[in-house]
Amino acid sequence: MEQIRYNKNGVICREGETGNCMYCINNGSVAVFSGYGTPNVRKLAELKEGEFFGEMELIENAPRSATVVAMEDDTCLDVITDDNFLDFFEENSVKVFMMLKQLSRRLRNTTKDYLEVCRTIYEYTEKNDALPLDPDLNARLIAIENEYLMYNMSGLRFY
Helix, strand or coil, X not given: CEEEEECCCCEEECCCCECCEEXXXXXXXXXXXXXXXXXXXXXXXXXXXXXXXXXXXXXXXXXXXXXXXXXXXXEEEEEEEXXXXXXXXXXXXXXXXXXXXXXXXXXXXXXXXXXXXXXXXXXXXXXXXXXXXXXXXXXHHHHHHHHHHHHHHCCCCCC
């Protein structure tokens, strides 16, 4: 497995690029940004030793969803590609378990935030005599909330 090093502020991957690998942080830390290099830049997360990023692009073969930048000199990353993905899983059970925990945490947090936005929109329009939501949008919000509630009641807890 290849290891690469970055100095502070080194761009590791850019939002929108085609991804063909994921990274495991061996040393140092990185920051994850949306809109990096634009006036609308937003810091999404900071990741440290033992954490992963880029897994969605490797698994789904999709464009990068964010820009990742090294936050320290000598940030060292393992590069996990299609070619060594299965070997990595077989040889690094502890790291794989950590990755699964991280993915689960990210999914749980994203779902929680998404549901909070849906609830806020719904409650705002119901309580504040705001302009009513478009009926189609309101129906979609209710359907999404009901779907998540159904999963939660079946024991597949997303939040």
